Amino acid sequence: xxxxxxxxxxxxxxxxxxxxxxxxxxxxxxxxxxxxxxxxxxxxxxxxxxxxxxxxxxxxxxxxxxxxxxxxxxxxxxxxxxxxxxxxxxxxxxxxxxxxxxxxxxxxxxxxxxxxxxxxxxxxxxxxxxxxxxxxxxxxxxxxxxxxxxxxxxxxxxxxxxxxxxxxxxxxxxxxxxxxxxxxxxxxxxxxxxxxxxxxxxxxxxxxxxxxxxxxxxxxxxxxxxxxxxxxxxxxxxxxxxxxxxxxxxxxxxxxxxxxxxxxxxxxxxxxxx
Numbered sequence: 001x002x003x004x005x006x007x008x009x010x011x012x013x014x015x016x017x018x019x020x021x022x023x024x025x026x027x028x029x030x031x032x033x034x035x036x037x038x039x040x041x042x043x044x045x046x047x048x049x050x051x052x053x054x055x056x057x058x059x060x061x062x063x064x065x066x067x068x069x070x071x072x073x074x075x076x077x078x079x080x081x082x083x084x085x086x087x088x089x090x091x092x093x094x095x096x097x098x099x100x101x102x103x104x105x106x107x108x109x110x111x112x113x114x115x116x117x118x119x120x121x122x123x124x125x126x127x128x129x130x131x132x133x134x135x136x137x138x139x140x141x142x143x144x145x146x147x148x149x150x151x152x153x154x155x156x157x158x159x160x161x162x163x164x165x166x167x168x169x170x171x172x173x174x175x176x177x178x179x180x181x182x183x184x185x186x187x188x189x190x191x192x193x194x195x196x197x198x199x200x201x202x203x204x205x206x207x208x209x210x211x212x213x214x215x216x217x218x219x220x221x222x223x224x225x226x227x228x229x230x231x232x233x234x235x236x237x238x239x240x241x242x243x244x245x246x247x248x249x250x251x252x253x254x255x256x257x258x259x260x261x262x263x264x265x266x267x268x269x270x271x272x273x274x
Contacts, residue, residue, distance in 0.1 A: 003030070003076040005099040007092065009085040009111030012212075013189035015046055017112045023047045025109055030075030033068055035082050035091055043080075051078075058091045065098050072104050085113050089133040089159055114187055114214045115157050121194050122182035122216035128154040129216075135160065135168055142168065146175040156217040162209040169206075172217060173199040180218040186211040230260045232270055239271035 006025050011017040026032060027049040033056035034040035040053060054071075056064050056079070071077050079086045079095060086092030100106050119126045130152050136142045149156055160168045172181070176199075183202045185193040195205050199217075230238075238260060242252035253267040260267070 002104060003072040003074065004105040004107055005072060005096065006076065006078045006107050006109050007086050007096060008078045008080050008109040009113065010040075010043060010080050010083060012083040012112045012114050012117070012187055013192075015043070017188060018043070018047070019109070019111050022109050022111055023049075025078055026051060026080075028076070029078040031068075031071045032078045032080060033064070033095065034080050035086075039082050040080055056091060056095065061091050061094055065095055068095060069098060069102055069104075072099060072102075078109075083112070083114075085110070088113065088115065088131075112188070114159070114184075114212070117187045118182065118184040118214035118216050119155070119157055121184065122155065123196060124155040124180075124182070124216060124218060126155065130154055130156050132156055132158040134158070135164075135171075137164065139167065139171060143171050143175050146171060150176050151220050153219045153222050155219050156215075158215050158217070160213045160215055162211060162213065165206055165209040165213055166203065168215070169199055169203040172215075173203070176217065176220075182216040184214045184216070185209070187214060230262060235260060235262055235267055235270040236273070239267055243271065 006029060008022050008025055010022065026044060026047065029051060032040060032051050032053045034053050035057045037053045037055050044051060054064065054068070056068065068077060079092050081090035081092065084090065087096060096106055115131055119129060130149060132145065132149060135158055136145055172179075178198045178200050180197070181199055181202050183195045183206065185191070185195075189211070191211065195202055197205070235256060238256045239252055242255050243249065247255065249268060249271055252271065253264045256262065256267040257264040
């Protein structure tokens with residue numbers, strides 16, 4: 001028998017966000033690989049599931065993979081993290097890759113995601129975005145990561161812990177400038193808050209931050225498009241006007257070149273219909 005690995009997104013706060021499909025999968029699989037079995041047990045109790053679990057977190061993921069692949073040979077396995085989609089700044093990518101390489105089917109059971117939830121309420125254009133995950137913990141590495149993303153025109157989405165929020169906002173402001181941001185706290189939870197303003201305003205607002213944060217930063221300003229070169233017809237018309245005023249072809253070409261930003265040769269040629 002060969003099982004399927006189900007990658008199951010779980011609520012980021014509001015338990016009502018668990019989809020009926022996700023609940024069914026969690027009830028029916030033979031095993032759940034959970035980042036924190038205690039937190040997942042609370043979720044399973046809510047949906048009346050008694051599924052067996054095994055811990056699978058960033059500290060034991062590589063050692064746990066062989067046993068989980070063995071479990072897949074016997075039946076279906078669900079992969080969950082504490083909240084949101086497995087593999088998105090959470091454990092899971094290595095198991096997914098190993099299962100796929102071993103020939104097992106890997107199926108996504110999509111659902112809540114702090115990234116898409118924050119982007120949806122940010123107010124920024126989100127036809128494209130760059131996800132930075134959690135920024136590095138140290139200031140030098142954090143500023144280097146931000147500098148690498150400083151030229152991206154699409155919004156930046158990132159996670160941050162409350163005790164590092166002030167330092168992160170300070171480095172965002174110093175590296176990217178006082179851009180507009182949407183700082184989302186405790187999304188889908190009872191104390192949900194979305195602050196929209198500049199980086200400096202956000203830093204002043206969250207002077208004693210608490211909870212989980214997802215930050216969306218405005219993308220870099222796009223440079224103004226360069227003026228398109230004048231058409232040949234326009235250059236010819238300017239040359240005709242200059243000639244009609246009494247200028248020689250040579251002097252007219254010099255004048256039109258200055259006025260329209262073209263070469264004298266191009267202006268001269270336009271007057272000849274070339």
